[in-house]
Amino acid sequence: MKHLGGGDRFWAAIVDAGSADAPPAEAVAARAALEVPREREALLAWLDASTQLLLGALRAAGPESGCWTWWPASQSPQTAGGTARHRVQETAVHTYDAQLAGGSLQPLPVELALDGVEEFFFTVCATPSAWPHKPTAFDFHAAEGRSWRLTVDGDGARITRIPAPTAEDSDAAGASVHGTASELVLYLYDRIQADSLHVDGDAGLLDLLRAWEPEEK
Secondary structure (H helix, E strand, C coil): CHHHHHHHHHHHHHHHHCCCCCCCHHHHHHHHCCCCCCCHHHHHHHHHHHHHHHHHHHHHHCCCCECCCCCCCCCCCCEHHHHHHHHHHHHHHHHHHHHHHHCCCCCCCHHHHHHHHHHHHHHHHCECCCCCCCCEEEEEEECCCCEEEEEEECCEEEEEEECCCCHHHHHHCCEEEEECHHHHHHHHCCCCCHHHCEEEECCHHHHHHHHCCCCCC
16 A cells, blocks of 8 residues: 555656656655555555545646656657556556455456556557567457557567457467456566466567566667
């Protein structure tokens, strides 16, 4: 809860600050010194207030308003709307973490998870940094009917939506990953392993992708 609530407060300050080259120094300091209530009801109230701060900042700014983000080289916009989308996905994954701790796991809601796969690719994977290995492509297929291709080569990594898989499409990818949208999100966020999914092609390429740390440009 400290991580979630502190994150909401941190991003609320960032959105309030508008376009910038770095997060507000005050927000960075406040996050580092953050203390949260220990009593359950007070903690829940603090968490709710944290979420309301972020929602208020997002509403006041509007989705097109610029703000600092840590993903300037990605396919996601550096806007309040981009921030809102990413925070929704982070919150969904941490909700899964809480369910795991409580022993009552539920899959992520379908529409949320479908957007989560794409948001992760656009925000975390897309980069102009050169792929240091032989050019290839990774296809990700959600059982709910949506698919994406991550192409990696000397120009970096870029994401496109692709049609439902065919035999020819599978041949074009070095590795193809199949699962529910929820499973794909949890795999991308390193909550489950590749052996929880169905992988066609060279599964070793997924290890290279996970180990890759692109240089910022």
